[in-house]
Amino acid sequence: MTHVAILGGGPAGLAAAQGALAAGARVSLLDEGDRLGGQFWRHHERLTDPRLQHAWHRFGRLRGALADGDAQVHVGASVWWAEASADGVRLRATVGDADGDGRTGLEVDADAVVVATGAHDLALPVPGWTLPGVTTAGAAQALAKRDGVAVGRRTVVSGSGPFLLPVAHSLALVGSEVVAVHEASRLPALARGWLPRPWELAGKAEEFLEYAGGLMRHRIPYRTGSAVVRVLGTDRVEGVVVAAVDADWRPIPGTEREVACDAVALGHGFTPRLEAALALGCAIDGDHRGRFVVVDDTQRTSVARVFAAGELTGIAGADAALAEGAVAGFLAAGGAFDDPRLRGPVAARSRTRAFARRLERAHGIRPGWTAWLDDDTIVCRCEAVARRAIVERADVPLRAMRLATRAGLGPCQGRTCGRTVEAIVAEAGGAAASVGFDRRPVLAPVRIGEVAALAETDPPT
């Protein structure tokens, strides 16, 4: 019996598990969270309002498929090692309380793997963004949906993309006043992205109208072509400076105004979590403006036995992840691409690929944002590296720049600043990097003792 390992328990991973089980495989699914659902299904039945969660029934069906099938589910499993060979795929994880010292080792050997590690927020730096009270839009959403708490009493939401709407709605439902949602893209870009071929937006339009209705009910203004360009405060957030921005997101002088608030939620898009795919050897396409795993129509990567699905292949949201996951899981289990059971997901996938292009046209990061940085604005939060230090070393290879400045060498390993450091280097005339900050030999934090214990028990290979 074919054994399919699935890395990630969000929409893509869960759909992949269902697909692999349908094709007759045995499944091992690993997720670092303490509950399945990924960043999409976060609603906590005991803590939060079900109005905060979309498509909850779909989640129930996917979990049901796992419970009924030949599936091992490992939550709290941080995969820190992944390798693919001609014989199979091997994953190594620690399982237990997040960052605990009593975790146990887990090794999974499989015939194929579906990498469905998803994405995290991309928050562009802003002067003052290290002040307590500034979070990513995703954090505001996670704290609302999972923990039932608001990041502030008076929150400003700023960034770009449709995700800002549910974030504002969630904040309002957990009791925060939302001063405004600032969308950096201007109306012409939004129109170019969203207006053509409206029939492709079936389903999405209703979701949009629902969030727009939520904003109206809570009297939350939605301001396009504007952005938080500075966060004010000494020990914590006391306000922000908002400015109008041009089509390239460059602040327009003279339009700045101060707004009082105690929280700021920043979200300028998403970055895929590529490290597992890179460790497995998968080919990656793109640059710091967007770098994704290359897959074919069957969701196969450039490496035999390795499939990828969801935000790793392009930022297109949960519907895309569900469709790609279904295809990837079914094929990884040895199913045929022309199987009638894949007709639905394959058709959905062509729609969601168009949706990804639409998102990028309407909301993609424009290069002018760097104009709102000061020379001493911290870009790498972990190591407190300012823009000036990065610009001064923009002409040396990326690795040397990192060693000299320490940008991206702190605890988050460049996950938070990587793309923006690369953008600043590129703007200063530095060489482009093929993989940039995304290659991380150890995929998740692991305690030295845990590796040492493994070395004592592991037979030499």
Add this chain to the structure above:
Amino acid sequence: MIRITVDGEPVQGRDGQTIAGVLVGAGRTAWRTSQTGDRGVFCGIGVCHDCLVTVNGVEGVRACRREAADGDRVEREVRA
């Protein structure tokens, strides 16, 4: 209802919340000393490591990823 302590002070939270959720729910925004001032939760999903705390003597625990347990002793971490 659960009770934890943060640097010795009692803080109440709801059963099932993360440590970050308990702290934010109690009105706290910062609980780690970095080289440029205090930090609290930033990414909320275990990516940025800004929210690290010591829990029951174990260092380097992401407050946004760890579910709080009744009686947890949470301590501030200081990065020199």
